[in-house]
Amino acid sequence: MVPLIQKEVVDEKGWIEAEDFIDILALAQTAPGPVAANTSVFVGYKLVGVPGAVWALAGTVLPSFIVILVIAMYFARIADSAVIKAAFSGIRPAVVALVASAAINIGKTALHDIKGVVICVLAFLAVAIIGIHPIPVIIGSGILGYVFFKDDEAAVLKSQ
Amino acid sequence: MGDDEIMTVLLFKLLFTYAKMGLFTFGGGYAMIPLMEKELIQVHKWLSMQEFMDIIAIAEVTPGPVAVNCATYVGYKMAGVWGAAFATIGVVLPSFVIVISIASLFLKYKDTPSVKAVSKGLRAAVTAMIASAALSMARASVVDVRGIVIVGLVVLGIFKMKIHPIICIFLAAILGIVLWGGAMSVPGL
Numbered sequence: 468m469v470p471l472i473q474k475e476v477v478d479e480k481g482w483i484e485a486e487d488f489i490d491i492l493a494l495a496q497t498a499p500g501p502v503a504a505n506t507s508v509f510v511g512y513k514l515v516g517v518p519g520a521v522w523a524l525a526g527t528v529l530p531s532f533i534v535i536l537v538i539a540m541y542f543a544r545i546a547d548s549a550v551i552k553a554a555f556s557g558i559r560p561a562v563v564a565l566v567a568s569a570a571i572n573i574g575k576t577a578l579h580d581i582k583g584v585v586i587c588v589l590a591f592l593a594v595a596i597i598g599i600h601p602i603p604v605i606i607g608s609g610i611l612g613y614v615f616f617k618d619d620e621a622a623v624l625k626s627q
Numbered sequence: 628m629g630d631d632e633i634m635t636v637l638l639f640k641l642l643f644t645y646a647k648m649g650l651f652t653f654g655g656g657y658a659m660i661p662l663m664e665k666e667l668i669q670v671h672k673w674l675s676m677q678e679f680m681d682i683i684a685i686a687e688v689t690p691g692p693v694a695v696n697c698a699t700y701v702g703y704k705m706a707g708v709w710g711a712a713f714a715t716i717g718v719v720l721p722s723f724v725i726v727i728s729i730a731s732l733f734l735k736y737k738d739t740p741s742v743k744a745v746s747k748g749l750r751a752a753v754t755a756m757i758a759s760a761a762l763s764m765a766r767a768s769v770v771d772v773r774g775i776v777i778v779g780l781v782v783l784g785i786f787k788m789k790i791h792p793i794i795c796i797f798l799a800a801i802l803g804i805v806l807w808g809g810a811m812s813v814p815g816l
Contacts, residue, residue: 500719512726530690532699556803559680559769560769560777561778562683570758583751608748612745613744
């Protein structure tokens with residue numbers, strides 16, 4: 468969705484400068500929540516303040532809200548058909564593959580050194596083996612990240 | 628409690644549960660899946676693992692952010708149109724509040740070593756948690772050779788052939804109809 472937002476608000480409407488959009492994207496990816504929602508809130512807020520944020524977010528969410536509602540209403544009626552059941556028997560392993568590939572893609576950007584791997588392994592043990600809730604694990608990994616990487620990042624900043 | 632009260636309680640449970648998940652999702656998209664697995668399947672028992680995976684597939688092939696689509700679908704399943712509205716508002720509420728309140732602060736500090744360091748730690752953990760979610764999903768849904776073949780094909784499709792995930796899901800659906808639909812008419816398969 469982000470490339471579409473960029474095309475529309477930067478190239479077509481000219482609401483946001485290309486450089487500012489890079490900042491907006493950085494914020495949207497670092498702040499919690501769906502990236503597309505964060506992006507639209509920020510773009511709307513930058514242009515028209517809080518009302519702009521409300522309308523931009525509503526505009527982002529409403530189309531899929533309506534589409535999903537229609538699908539959800541209809542799907543319950545056909546879910547028991549043999550063909551749909553067979554189709555979803557094929558779809559579920561595909562979802563496994565999609566989720567696994569998402570893990571691989573994020574891992575490529577996150578696991579550059581032994582410290583990243585240590586956090587990754589600890590988080591995996593905590594969630595998959597011990598069964599700890601993801602929220603404390605996320606908080607803990609933020610703290611570990613701060614402790615592990617702060618000096619590295621400071622050194623990188625100095626060298627630039 | 629009357630029916631209305633039970634409904635009201637459920638609506639606010641949906642709102643708070645989704646707000647909690649929105650608040651702790653870093654990295655967008657699939658980063659919410661580990662939280663959804665924990666909250667929706669284990670804590671609230673609103674969904675089975677199969678239903679959860681079906682909803683992810685539907686959310687993926689529908690336009691719009693996957694996490695938001697999932698919220699709408701689960702909300703509707705639990706409490707109709709109002710449930711869909713409360714869950715959807717819940718999942719975007721933290722984004723709204725946080726982006727508006729810290730936008731200017733963030734732009735000032737986003738390149739500082741502290742923010743970058745915390746963000747690196749979060750990404751490493753999100754990698755692990757998504758991988759863990761993929762494993763639990765595999766345990767629940769990949770039960771024979773047909774499933775393993777589809778997992779292998781989709782991984783190949785995504786990384787080697789760069790096929791779009793939506794196309795992968797549709798191709799897997801066709802394979803499903805061929806492989807599982809056939810089993811119903813062919814005895815012994």
